[in-house]
Amino acid sequence: MAQLLNVEDYRRRARSALPRLVFDYIDGGAEDERCMQRNRDALEALPLIPECLRDTSKVDIGIELFGRRWRAPFGIAPIGLAGLVRPRADALLAAAAQAAGVPFILSTASNTRIEDVRNAAPDAALWMQLYVMGERSIAERIVRRARNAGFEALVLTVDVPVSGLRERDLRHGFRVPMRLTPGTVLDMARHPAWLLRLAGGGMPQFANLLPDEDDGAPVSAQTQAALLSRAMDRTLTWDSLGWLRRLWDGPLLVKGLLGAEDARRALRHGADGIVVSNHGGRQLDAAPATIAALPAMLDAVGGRIPVLVDSGMRRGSDIVKALALGASAALVGRAPVYGLACGGEQGALSVLQLLAQETERTMTLLGASRVGELGRRHVEIHAPRSHAEQAGPAPVQAHGKASIYPAHAAA
Ligand SMILES: Cc1cc2nc3c(=O)[nH]c(=O)nc-3n(C[C@H](O)[C@H](O)[C@H](O)COP(=O)(O)O)c2cc1C
Numbered sequence: 001m002a003q004l005l006n007v008e009d010y011r012r013r014a015r016s017a018l019p020r021l022v023f024d025y026i027d028g029g030a031e032d033e034r035c036m037q038r039n040r041d042a043l044e045a046l047p048l049i050p051e052c053l054r055d056t057s058k059v060d061i062g063i064e065l066f067g068r069r070w071r072a073p074f075g076i077a078p079i080g081l082a083g084l085v086r087p088r089a090d091a092l093l094a095a096a097a098q099a100a101g102v103p104f105i106l107s108t109a110s111n112t113r114i115e116d117v118r119n120a121a122p123d124a125a126l127w128m129q130l131y132v133m134g135e136r137s138i139a140e141r142i143v144r145r146a147r148n149a150g151f152e153a154l155v156l157t158v159d160v161p162v163s164g165l166r167e168r169d170l171r172h173g174f175r176v177p178m179r180l181t182p183g184t185v186l187d188m189a190r191h192p193a194w195l196l197r198l199a200g201g202g203m204p205q206f207a208n209l210l211p212d213e214d215d216g217a218p219v220s221a222q223t224q225a226a227l228l229s230r231a232m233d234r235t236l237t238w239d240s241l242g243w244l245r246r247l248w249d250g251p252l253l254v255k256g257l258l259g260a261e262d263a264r265r266a267l268r269h270g271a272d273g274i275v276v277s278n279h280g281g282r283q284l285d286a287a288p289a290t291i292a293a294l295p296a297m298l299d300a301v302g303g304r305i306p307v308l309v310d311s312g313m314r315r316g317s318d319i320v321k322a323l324a325l326g327a328s329a330a331l332v333g334r335a336p337v338y339g340l341a342c343g344g345e346q347g348a349l350s351v352l353q354l355l356a357q358e359t360e361r362t363m364t365l366l367g368a369s370r371v372g373e374l375g376r377r378h379v380e381i382h383a384p385r386s387h388a389e390q391a392g393p394a395p396v397q398a399h400g401k402a403s404i405y406p407a408h409a410a411a
Pocket residue numbers: 025026027077078079080081107108109129157255277278279280281282310311312313331332333334335
């Protein structure tokens with residue numbers, strides 16, 4: 001069997017382990033998948049500048065955030081419907097996160113109950129991601145259950161007023177109502193290991209929408225369908241943060257922001273953190289790469305609250321780039337799910353360990369022995385030479401306005 005040396009190797013293995021419908025749901029993005037590509041292109045276009053002859057005999061990639069020590073500077077992003085990959089996926093990912101010493105964010109659209117995820121990872125830093133559908137009482141119930149299960153932060157996702165146009169899903173008939181093609185059924189039959197597991201675990205359900213013990217009110221089929229088709233409550237506005245604040249007294253983060261004005265709005269409305277995200281290129285296909293949007297977001301926030309970032313992170317060096325620009329931490333979504341598809345909890349853990357090792361090696365090569373030593377000087381700016389000469393020594397870095405695009409740097 002071929003060695004699994006990097007996340008792309010896990011991705012390829014996942015591609016053959018899963019029916020194409022499932023793989024494409026995980027792997028795919030919106031429309032022409034330009035945003036997904038843009039995330040990768042922008043990360044790859046950003047070089048790192050090492051500082052040599054520094055003592056790196058001990059390198060610590062850990063960070064401290066929201067009162068917790070993270071053994072590595074990234075957490076697992078929320079993934080809805082992970083149960084399609086294998087039964088109890090959310091519990092397996094949470095257990096892998098616990099073993100790696102990093103946080104796990106449970107999706108509202110998870111297929112494992114909040115309480116069962118806690119039982120699977122009793123010591124993990126668990127965060128709850130919130131989607132708000134029309135029936136607001138459901139969100140209230142989810143928040144209450146997450147609090148009771150000792151979840152430590154609430155992450156409100158705001159980049160899904162409507163689903164992005166996922167063309168891979170549409171081609172497979174993976175939509176509401178589901179319309180499986182003969183090809184898709186055949187493809188499932190060609191993946192007996194996957195099919196047997198699914199048969200053993202049962203068809204994935206939205207576990208957090210099922211009635212729980214102390215509140216038996218059934219969730220309407222309409223709300224279930226709304227979640228499956230990502231039809232969220234479009235009356236939700238910045239003022240709704242006040243409603244959540246009353247329900248939740250822990251850290252409240254807003255996920256899915258890309259513009260500096262929205263970063264300032266999040267601050268004004270009392271968010272405790274933001275996640276700069278384009279949903280891994282699954283929503284607005286015209287959205288910017290998050291690594292390109294990040295510097296302006298950091299400048300807008302001015303260090304008052306932590307800024308996390310995700311979308312397209314496939315290497316430890318991608319994570320280091322985000323940290324060097326000033327992010328507090330990164331999130332990884334698809335990478336650990338590829339690991340899960342290859343080898344369950346151990347596969348997911350292997351991917352987290354791989355990313356941690358790559359992060360450590362990259363920091364060592366940069367001469368940084370702690371995350372706090374990373375800075376914008378490690379990120380080369382593509383300023384046109386003439387501009388750099390006109391503006392005097394170290395022009396762009398000195399003003400902290402790092403931009404990876406020449407047009408911005410020259411502005
Ligand atoms: C299959 C899949 C399901 C997702 N489900 C959710 C979700 O339920 N809630 C959410 O806030 N984000 C969701 N996301 C977005 C991720 O949390 C994250 O922003 C994105 O995956 C990061 O990009 P990456 O996968 O390239 O690391 C999902 C992403 C994928 C790939």
